[in-house]
Amino acid sequence: MTQTSATPLPPPEERRRLREAASLTQAQVAAQVGASRETVRAWENGRTTPRGHRKEAYAQLLSSLAAQTAAQEAVGEAEVTWRQQSTRPLTPAQAFDALYAFCAPALVRQTYLLTGRRELARESVERAFQFAWQRWPEVARDRDPAGWVRATAYDFALSPWHRFRPRYRHPEPPPADASDRALLDVLLKLPPPQRRALLLYDGVGLDLPETAAESEASTPATARRLLHARAAVADRLPALSDPTELHRRLAELASAERLRAAKPPTVRDSSERRARFWTRAAIAFTVTLIGTTALTLRTAPTRYEPPVPPGQTVLGVPPKVAPGPLSEREVELRRKLREETASGPVRLVPETR
Structure with missing residues (x-):
């Protein structure tokens, strides 16, 4: 009691400030x-001063309000400091590394449920982030960078061309647990x-429109796929x-596998090497x-040479006429020419020079 009665009262202006800060x-x-x-x-204006048990109660109330206000101000200052730090511009590499650290571990486990192959899951996630770094x-x-990377990883993982790759022709060892x-x-x-629809809706936890958008399908078609998958x-x-139990078992199955993603710098370096390779290949093709x-x-050829046209009729x-029998006049003329060739007029004898 002595300790409480000895609690000092703040000045009148401080009393009003504490009350208004507490929204009272x-x-x-x-x-x-x-x-x-x-x-x-009157107490807040300084015209009067509380006495007795009212002073004790008023002093305790103001003390609690002061502590509450100090705590709120500390939280506010910490929030302002955090906002200032969080709003500092990040370099592209820092932003990419933050996205990778946030999404990659869970995305590898999700992709494993999609393909049943551990190595393909890691490769799909790395390729997706390599594409993301190239198009950063x-x-x-x-609006949803994590969804962009997830959709790219799922597309690569579900590509039918993997069946022709030698490393993926044989199945991998199944999980150890029977369930x-x-x-x-x-x-x-x-x-x-x-x-894919089942994993996005019951595994990742997206709603139906988001699942349809990420699957590039209509909402009714996605709903039918989901119902058929659940029924199977x-x-x-x-x-x-039960969807709740299915969600829990999918999470347990994904967490049971020890799948590790590569480090962000490794993925960025691989993306840059791939980009340099294709750039050089494009330059070589162009050259x-x-x-x-x-x-x-x-x-x-430097001049135009017209082609030889094909023969035409x-x-x-007039067509050739085959020789036929001579008439009497023609026979007489032939005889006359034969007789006068050597002994006839001079003009019919060939001259020798």
Whole structure:
């Protein structure tokens, strides 16, 4: 009691400030200390000073308000400091590393449920982040960068061309637990669109429109895929007919595998090496094309040479007439010419020079 009565009262201006900082009215303060509203107003104006048990109650109330205000101010200062630090511009590499650290570990486990292959899951996530780093301005401005990377990783993981790669021709060892093996076997027997919809909705926790948008399908089509996938899982594993239980088992199955993603600098370096390779390949192809064009221009003819037209039939020429019997006049003329060739007129004899 002695300690409480010795609690000093702050100045009148401070009393009012503490009350307003706590969003209390004068009537509310008066009800707590057992006084009237006019009395509290007089205390805050400095016209009067509380005495006795009212002073004790008023001092305790102001002390608690001061502690509460100090705590709120400390939290506010910490929040302001955090906001200032968080609003500092990050370099592209720092922003990419933050996104990778936040998404990559969980995304590798999700992709494993999608494919049933550990190495393919890691490769798909790394390739997705490599594409993201190559197109970082576009990804950084996206409303959902994590969704952009997840959609890219799922597309790469579900590509049908992986079946022709030698490293993925044989299945990988299944999970050690029997229940995990059964659930993974059911998932892998689902068609890829149904498997993807089930994983996004019941595994990741997206709502139906977000699942449809990420699957690039309409909302009704996505809902049908989800219902068919749930029915197939419930038919094989009746204990997972409850969506809540299915969500829990998917999370357990994904967490059971020790899948590690590569470090962010490694992914960025791989992306840059890949970009340099394709850039050099494009330059080499362009140089080859230019050289081929130059060689063609160098060896091509310099003037136009019309092609030789094919032979055509000449019209209007009378056909040859086969020799027939001579008439009497023609016979007489032939005889006369034969006789006069040597002994006839001079003009019919050939001259020798």
